[in-house]
Structures are given as structure tokens and as C-alpha cells.
Amino acid sequence: MTADVPPGTAAPRATDRPGDQSPFALGLLLRRAHWRAQTVMTEALRPLGIELRHFSVLIVLVNQGPTVQRDLAAATGTDKAGVMRVVDDLERKGLAVRKAVPGDRRVRAVEITAQGMELFDMAHAAAEPQVGRLVAGLRAGEAEQLTDLLTRFAHPAGESARPAGEEDAV
Amino acid sequence: MTADVPPGTAAPRATDRPGDQSPFALGLLLRRAHWRAQTVMTEALRPLGIELRHFSVLIVLVNQGPTVQRDLAAATGTDKAGVMRVVDDLERKGLAVRKAVPGDRRVRAVEITAQGMELFDMAHAAAEPQVGRLVAGLRAGEAEQLTDLLTRFAHPAGESARPAGEEDAV
DNA sequence: GGTTTCAATTGATACCGTATCGAATGAGTG
């Protein structure tokens, strides 16, 4: 059957199904899991008129305060051009503003507005029940366990050696 | 304007950082984790000349044998147009072929070739060490634990009670 | 003061999803 797997020559083949033991299993699972969560979060944000990319930028703005677009691009993992488009949308909706920095006239710090803050809190209220449904299939404590494992997986210890720095730029 | 004021009644705010307790924490973690795994797997597949979307189709072809494009779209989560482009690429590279079905002249069953099978196995060999690096930050047994939790998260129960199965159509 | 470096923007390109069209099958009808 499938129990005879001599290491080195033939690893178990990918199936993209529960019980997949192939090297690709983890990635395929993450793809499905991410797709599920993404769908739910996008749906929760839709009534508010924004999408996930906008919300990702708002998160950084709330946590780091006024941030230059270059750091926004690094923090969100997207391209500078993409950040610009998102900031354009946020500015058009009155959720954020481009603020000139006194010392350096070439940089534009992006700052969240009071209206953006209000929407940010509403997003949390809208997302909470959806997330509850998301982890409804897990037993007590397993959601926290999953979060812990994913945290250590997604934020490896020595990951500062990326070609284009992607983590929190203070 | 201060972001570090946890209200006594409201939920914690999203931070996209280790320790995030907001409703969006799980989704943000999954996004980062998926991005990491996706990058590694894409890199592992690059020397073979294919991308993840192609490999996803090959997985289905290996597990289900000759498959109609419509079922491929359902199984991979993309739409028919995307499947067609991927199958075009696979056919151009000699990894799969469109086979006419005797009974129905409008459907085209896609079948993996011997060359495609060979590449499929090579992909596993190429991916194995990469996946090892991926979970290097986790302790013993935690990778299996993560896989188990993700499996139950990504494949929620009640999938067979759906009126029209959208995936996992064996 | 001239050169280099960096940030922001712009433009071009490729990719993905949606809408639409053509072909083919099966059911229904005379």
C-alpha cells in the first residue's frame, strides 16, 4: 500500500486532501485555510466599503502612527505602487491623509483620520462573530494553539535577512 | 490617536504582530504563513519550469486520473479560464494532454503524461528539503500538530452535506 | 556645486476573474 516509503527515493505524493503526507501538504493546507479566512474577512469588510489591502494599511497606521509609504510597502508586503493606490483610495474616502514631514520634503507620511479610526473599530465589531464561526470546528483551546503555532511559523526568529526587508520597520 | 488603549469592553485591535488577539489575528497570520510557504514552494518548482497553479492541476490529475476541465476548475478553486490557460501550458510542455471523451464530444478530459508524472515526482524530491527549512523554527512534533489543526480548519466537517459539492469530488 | 542616493509617482506589462460566444448534448414536441 502506501506504508512502504523508503526515504530518499519516493516521498508520499501530494493529494491536497486530509491526511496528505507529502512535502507539499503544509503549503496546500495553508492555501485552503488562508482562502477560507480571506473570504470571511473580505465579506466582513465589504459593508464598510473597504477591502483587505486597505485594512492592512490601516492596521499599520494605527500601530505605528504616521508612516511613510516606503515603510507601509515593507510592512504590508505589497509594492510601493500598490501602497500608493491604496492610500489614494483611503484619502479619497477620508480615512487617511498624506501629511508633509517637516524635516524631509520628499517623504509623505500617511496618517489615519478620526473617520478612519471609527471605521477601524467598526471592522473589528463586524469581524468578531465571523471569526467565531471560522473556528467553530475546533475544540476549546485549539484556536489559541493554532494561533501560537502560526505565530512562530509566520514570524521566524532570524528572518531579518530578507532581500527586501518585509517586517515591522520601526 | 493612541493605539495602545484597550477598551474594557471592546475587542483588542488588530496589530499584525506576534501576540495579536484581535478578530483579524488568525487571518493575518494565515496570510503571512501562506505567503512564506508559497514562496518556498514556488522557488522549489521554478527549476522544473512550472508554477504552483500548474502543480495544483497535476495533483488532481494524479489523484483522479483523467479529469474534465470543469472538475479541474472546481478542484483547484480557480475558474474555467484559468484552468484552460494552465492546461495550455501543460500541453505545450508535454506534461499533460487533452483527450477526447468517447461519449461526449464537447468535453475534453485532461490526462497527465509519463513526462508529467516524472516531473511530478521530481517536484517532491525538490520540495522536501525546502519544507524542512520551513518548519525548522518549530519544536519536535509541532509541525504535525500544526498540520492536524490546519487540516480540521481547512476541511471543516459537513462537507458531504452540501447540496452541490464544489470540491473534493472524488 | 556636482554627484549620488532615496522616496514618490508614473507608465507599461502580465496576470486573474467575469462576461460572452460557439459547439454539442439531451429533453421535449409535433
Add this chain to the structure above:
DNA sequence: CACTCATTCGATACGGTATCAATTGAAACC
């Protein structure tokens, strides 16, 4: 048995979005 109609699959065309390269303006550096 011939014809029509509705459904479905495959393929194509279009619009939106993201990704990558090139430009402009400002600041740092020698």
C-alpha cells in the same frame, strides 16, 4: 423521425488589479 429549446462545456474577449521598470524631485555626501 425531424425539429426546437434549454443546458452545459470549452474557448475567447474584455476589465480590473497587481507587479515590474523608468522618471522626477529632493536630500545627503564629497
